[in-house]
Amino acid sequence: MTLLFNKIDAQVHFVDIVPELMDKLEQQLQQYFPITPDLPDTWKVHCIDVAKLPIEAHEGRHLVIISGVGGDLTSELLNAIHQSKPCANIDYLLCPANRPQYVRRTLIELGFYCLEEQLVEENKRYYEVLTVSADAERWGSTSDSAISPQPVSLLGDKFWQPRTPEALDIATRYRQQTLAHYQRMQRSGDPQAAKMVEAWERIAIQQTLDV
Numbered sequence: 453m454t455l456l457f458n459k460i461d462a463q464v465h466f467v468d469i470v471p472e473l474m475d476k477l478e479q480q481l482q483q484y485f486p487i488t489p490d491l492p493d494t495w496k497v498h499c500i501d502v503a504k505l506p507i508e509a510h511e512g513r514h515l516v517i518i519s520g521v522g523g524d525l526t527s528e529l530l531n532a533i534h535q536s537k538p539c540a541n542i543d544y545l546l547c548p549a550n551r552p553q554y555v556r557r558t559l560i561e562l563g564f565y566c567l568e569e570q571l572v573e574e575n576k577r578y579y580e581v582l583t584v585s586a587d588a589e590r591w592g593s594t595s596d597s598a599i600s601p602q603p604v605s606l607l608g609d610k611f612w613q614p615r616t617p618e619a620l621d622i623a624t625r626y627r628q629q630t631l632a633h634y635q636r637m638q639r640s641g642d643p644q645a646a647k648m649v650e651a652w653e654r655i656a657i658q659q660t661l662d663v
């Protein structure tokens with residue numbers, strides 16, 4: 453809805469498989485952004501399995517946003533869309549509610565590239581936000597030099613090189629909190645935790661503050 457309020461130059465498609473959710477959403481959209489016969493449709497509602505989204509019926513580039521669901525469902529939905537439309541011109545903006553490493557493993561297995569990643573803090577929780585694409589070549593040839601596609605890494609990459617004091621602060625606290633989490637798991641005897649503690653201890657935050 454924020455995208456619609458900001459009047460972006462794109463059509464926004466809302467998708468869920470539960471009819472009651474989509475009926476309610478459609479009423480809200482109609483109230484805030486009424487579709488009139490003389491204006492092009494700025495939004496559409498689809499009550500459908502994401503794997504069956506008719507993405508290829510629309511020309512141009514696509515951004516699929518998967519947010520507000522856990523890492524396992526994020527991976528499942530991403531996999532379903534990617535496998536059903538491997539050639540479509542799609543970038544993904546992913547913000548899993550938990551277990552970001554689960555999503556990263558899936559992206560690595562599928563050979564995705566990271567275009568941008570950021571940490572976001574909300575209500576004392578941290579979220580990894582990733583923009584990814586399976587097609588690095590298209591982005592490699594873009595004139596936007598700020599985007600340099602890198603293979604997706606398991607523990608993050610770009611957000612460990614913060615460019616603002618705020619991003620540095622969030623990265624430092626996120627690393628501390630996650631490391632403490634794995635150290636607690638290690639103390640309680642979890643056999644997998646030691647490897648994660650080692651990996652998170654190795655993460656170095658490199659400041660490249662913009663002045």
Ligand SMILES: C[S@@+](CC[C@H](N)C(=O)[O-])C[C@H]1O[C@@H](n2cnc3c(N)ncnc32)[C@H](O)[C@@H]1O
Pocket residue numbers: 467468469470473500501502503519520521522525529
């Ligand atoms: C945790 S809810 C999030 C709902 C909403 N996006 C939000 O942020 O409030 C997860 C949603 O994913 C939907 N979902 C799960 N698998 C789906 C699929 N294959 N296709 C479409 N929607 C799906 C469920 O119906 C459910 O409404």
